[in-house]
Amino acid sequence: MEKSKKMAALILATMLAVSSSAAMAVTVSAEEDTAVAYSSSDTESWSEYDYQILDDGTIEIIYYYGCDEVIIIPSEIDGRKVTGIKGFNLSNKENIKSITIPDGVTSIGDSAFSGCRSLTDITIPDSVTSIGDSAFSCCRSLTDITIPDGVTSIGDSAFSCCRSLTDITIPDSVTSIGCEAFYNCSSLTNITIPDGVTSIESETFYNCQSLSNIDISNSLISIGMDAFAHCKNLKNIKIPDSVTTIELGAFNDTLWYNNQPDGLLYAGKVLYLYKGEMPENTKITLKNDTSGIADNAFSYCTNLTNIKIPDSVTIIGAWAFFSCPNLTAIEIPSSVIGIGVYALLGCGNLTIYGNIGSYAESYANTNVIPFVDINKKITTLTSKVDNISVNGTFDNGVILNVEKATVENAVKAYNITLKDENGNTIQPNGTITVSIPSDKANCKVYLIKEDGTKVDMNATYNNGNYEFTTDHLSIYALIADTSEPSNEPSNEPSNEPSNEPSNGPSNGPSNEQSSTISDSSKSNSDTNNTDSNKTTSETGKNGVETGDSNNLFAMAAMLTGAITAISTIIFKKKRT
Numbered sequence: 001m002e003k004s005k006k007m008a009a010l011i012l013a014t015m016l017a018v019s020s021s022a023a024m025a026v027t028v029s030a031e032e033d034t035a036v037a038y039s040s041s042d043t044e045s046w047s048e049y050d051y052q053i054l055d056d057g058t059i060e061i062i063y064y065y066g067c068d069e070v071i072i073i074p075s076e077i078d079g080r081k082v083t084g085i086k087g088f089n090l091s092n093k094e095n096i097k098s099i100t101i102p103d104g105v106t107s108i109g110d111s112a113f114s115g116c117r118s119l120t121d122i123t124i125p126d127s128v129t130s131i132g133d134s135a136f137s138c139c140r141s142l143t144d145i146t147i148p149d150g151v152t153s154i155g156d157s158a159f160s161c162c163r164s165l166t167d168i169t170i171p172d173s174v175t176s177i178g179c180e181a182f183y184n185c186s187s188l189t190n191i192t193i194p195d196g197v198t199s200i201e202s203e204t205f206y207n208c209q210s211l212s213n214i215d216i217s218n219s220l221i222s223i224g225m226d227a228f229a230h231c232k233n234l235k236n237i238k239i240p241d242s243v244t245t246i247e248l249g250a251f252n253d254t255l256w257y258n259n260q261p262d263g264l265l266y267a268g269k270v271l272y273l274y275k276g277e278m279p280e281n282t283k284i285t286l287k288n289d290t291s292g293i294a295d296n297a298f299s300y301c302t303n304l305t306n307i308k309i310p311d312s313v314t315i316i317g318a319w320a321f322f323s324c325p326n327l328t329a330i331e332i333p334s335s336v337i338g339i340g341v342y343a344l345l346g347c348g349n350l351t352i353y354g355n356i357g358s359y360a361e362s363y364a365n366t367n368v369i370p371f372v373d374i375n376k377k378i379t380t381l382t383s384k385v386d387n388i389s390v391n392g393t394f395d396n397g398v399i400l401n402v403e404k405a406t407v408e409n410a411v412k413a414y415n416i417t418l419k420d421e422n423g424n425t426i427q428p429n430g431t432i433t434v435s436i437p438s439d440k441a442n443c444k445v446y447l448i449k450e451d452g453t454k455v456d457m458n459a460t461y462n463n464g465n466y467e468f469t470t471d472h473l474s475i476y477a478l479i480a481d482t483s484e485p486s487n488e489p490s491n492e493p494s495n496e497p498s499n500e501p502s503n504g505p506s507n508g509p510s511n512e513q514s515s516t517i518s519d520s521s522k523s524n525s526d527t528n529n530t531d532s533n534k535t536t537s538e539t540g541k542n543g544v545e546t547g548d549s550n551n552l553f554a555m556a557a558m559l560t561g562a563i564t565a566i567s568t569i570i571f572k573k574k575r576t
Contacts, residue, residue, distance in 0.1 A: 046077045053080065060084035060109075065091040069118075075102035088112040097141075103127050108135045110155065117141060126150050131158050133178065140164060143187075149173050154181050156201075163187060166210075170194055179203055179224065186210060195219050200227045202247070209233060218242050223250045225295070235259070239268030241291070245315050246270045248295035269312075270294050278303045286310055293320050295340060302326060311335045316343050329353060331374060332360035339363050353377045381418075388414060390473075392432030397421030407448055410477035411440050417473050427472055436466045438478055448475040 043050045048066035051059045059080045061073065071090075075082055082102060086109035090096060093116045101108070103125040110132040113119065117140045126148040133155035136142065143164045147154070149171045156178035159165060166187045170177070172194040179201035182188060188208045193200065195217040202224035205211060211231045216238060222245035228234055235255035246267055251257045257265075262276025264284070269291040278301045285308040286293075295317035298304055304324050309316075311333035318340030321327060327347045332339075332354045339359070344350060344367065351370040354360030364371035372378075381400035382389040388402050399419050407413035416434065418426050436445065436459075445459035445466050457476070459468040466478065 047074075049074075049077065051077060051082075052086075054083070056083075058083040060086050061088065062086050063089050067092045067095070069095050070098045071096060072100045073102055073105075075104055083107070085109055085112050090116065094118060097121065099123070101125055101128070106130070108132055110134060111137070114138060124148055124151075129153075131155055133157055134160065137161055144168065147171055147174070152176065154178060156180055157183060160184060172196060177201065177204060180206065182208060184208070189213075191215070193217050193220065198222070200224055202226060203229070205231060207231070212236065214238075216240055216243075221245065223247065225249060226252065229253055237267070239270070241269050243268050243270055244292040245317065246272055246292070246294035247317065248319065250294070266290075267294070271297055274298050274301055274304075281305050284308070286313070288312060291315075293317055295319055296322070298324060300324070306330065309333060309336070314338070316340060318342060319345075322346055325349065331377075332358070332363075334358040334360070336360060344369065385414070386412075387437050388416065389435045390416070390418075390428075390432050391435070393429050394418070395420070395429065398426070401425075405448075405475050405477070407475070407477040407479075410479050411443055412436075412438065413448070413475060413477040415475045428470075431469050431471050432473075433467060433469050434473075434476070436476070436478065437464055438466055439464060440478065440480070442481050443478040444481050446477050446479055448477055454479075 042052055043062065044053070045051075048064055049061050050063035050065075051061045054060055057080060059077050059082045061082060061084070064071065073082065073085065081104050083105055084107045085101065085105060088109075089111070090113070093113075095118060096116050097118050098121040099113065099116075099119065100123045104127050105125060106127055107130045108124070108128060111134045112132065113122070114134045114137045116136075117138065119139045120141045120143065122136070122142065122145060124145070124147065127150060128148055129150050130153045131147070131151060134157045135155060136145070136159050137157050138161045139159075140161070140163050142162050144167045145159070145165065146169060150173060151171060152173055153176040154170070154174060157180040158178060159168070160180050160183035162182075162185050164187055165185045166189060168182075168188065168191070170192065173196065174194050175196040175198070177193075177197055177200065180203045181201070182191070182205050183203055184207045185205075186207065186209045188205075189210050190213050191205065191211065192215045196219060197217060198219055199222040200216075200220065203226045204224065205214075205228050206226050207230040208228075209230065209232050211228075212233045213236045214228070214234065218240045220240055220243050223243060225247040227247070227250045228237075229249050229252040231254050233255060234251075237251070237254075237256045251267065251272070260275060263274070264271060264286075265273045265275045266287075269289055271286055271290055271292070272294045274297060280303045282301075282303050283306050284304065288310045289312050290310055292313055292315040293309070296319045297317065298307075299319050299322040301321075301324050304321075304327050306327065306329035308331040312335065313333065314335055314337055316332075316336060316339045320340065320343045321330070322342055323346035325346060325348060328349050329351055330344075330353065332352055334355045337359055351372055352360055352364040353372050353374045354364070355375070356373055361371050363369075376393050378391065379394050380389055380391045381394065381398070383400045383402035385402040385404065388400075390400055397420060401417045401419050403415045405413040405415045414436070418428060420426050441461050443466065445457045445468055446454040447457055447470075448454060454477075457468040457470065459466040
């Protein structure tokens with residue numbers, strides 16, 4: 001199962017390879033001395049700097065081509081204030097050990113100090129409000145950095161591959177942290193996500209192998225793909241209740257995940273994953289306060305048959321139920337406002353139950369999945385008394401009540417009723433199917449009226465069960481059929497041994513949950529019924545015709561029937 005789920009992750013990763021390669025290219029290019037192209041007509045030079053004059057008259061430095069190990073960036077050039085550093089592209093980045101950014105600079109641009117492998121000291125003034133993409137990526141010698149309180153955004157890969165970085169303080173002013181921001185910061189031990197941050201993007205802390213604790217604010221809503229993957233020592237994770245979305249592989253290969261028991265695994269109030277091997281014919285009802293279902297949560301859970309999602313859930317993640325071929329019924333409440341890509345792909349037998357006009361109905365129609373009004377869902381109620389069951393549409397809280405009754409000459413008799421949540425006896429909402437297990441195949445089922453008269457329900461006997469439809473529950477009796485057999489082929493089930501082995505069990509259905517969702521209104525007889533009429537009909541063709549004009553053929557037919565009966569008994573004994 002775990003391997004299968006990893007396959008899903010691999011497939012998704014492959015689909016995202018093109019977009020991911022662009023992000024990775026930032027990290028790779030940071031290892032190289034690449035320059036940002038700019039037009040010389042737009043630039044001016046001063047000392048060892050090239051710069052541009054912005055619309056507000058301030059200066060943005062775009063290049064430094066000096067050779068100093070210690071750089072103090074000027075606060076003014078030609079009387080104009082320096083407010084930005086854009087793509088510094090240092091010519092001697094391998095040798096730089098210290099950089100001081102002057103007060104007044106508000107932005108550190110993309111790749112500004114990327115690849116300064118010897119940099120150990122950086123001073124960032126309080127005036128800085130944004131740190132661009134890959135601004136300090138691959139500054140391998142940088143051990144700590146203080147981000148000033150004025151910073152509101154940290155760009156993609158801003159500190160990626162800063163392998164010596166052990167400590168970093170993210171101020172409360174930060175509201176946005178880009179993907180891969182701390183990617184492969186293998187020495188980072190602790191991190192605190194401030195209150196203003198609402199999302200942790202993809203691979204933000206990927207492969208931070210020394211990270212053991214993470215403190216996440218209550219403002220967080222989503223955690224991106226592989227956000228903490230391969231943080232091998234991460235054992236303490238407190239996910240706030242505000243989180244509703246967790247993407248694929250967010251906590252893969254962490255101590256926290258590896259130490260969790262098999263079964264439903266929650267991260268905060270999000271159902272993160274079904275861990276381990278799922279038992280056969282599994283029916284799941286999620287906890288009432290579940291806020292979301294994570295990406296890949298039940299992918300390849302081939303034994304999952306139905307699931308009920310509470311009305312606290314708002315998001316169902318991508319690939320959540322990918323390749324669950326035996327999933328036949330899923331209840332999706334109106335609270336769900338988003339379902340990720342391929343969430344139900346590979347669920348070929350699925351019916352979605354939801355409210356008319358809901359997102360679930362729209363999703364079902366768009367993806368050509370059968371949809372049923374949840375208020376009209378088909379449900380099977382099963383009694384503990386002899387496993388009698390009824391199949392139909394019932395209101396919430398309705399239970400099946402069965403009591404044994406006494407009826408003259410009856411093999412068995414039952415008083416079958418429905419009770420509402422208050423214990424009142426009620427009748428069904430329309431037609432229902434009643435199934436009464438019995439090992440007696442020669443009975444008829446009768447409705448017993450109050451005056452004692454009997455009404456034949458025209459029940460059929462299938463796989464050890466008498467089945468009939470009705471819109472009124474009362475007392476029903478199984479009475480042996482003593483009528484004379486007809487010489488003509490009959491549509492009624494034969495009590496004589498069949499030449500064909502039966503596909504169904506001789507005793508009644510297994511004792512399942514008292515209330516389960518059925519994926520369709522079809523009876524089990526559609527798939528399991530053995531056509532005992534077939535043998536009877538065929539025997540009729542080759543046996544005795546009406547009348548006694550040919551006694552020889554009649555005797556031959558009787559002999560054939562006897563041989564058939566003996567053969568059937570022997571066959572059944574062999575099967576047993």
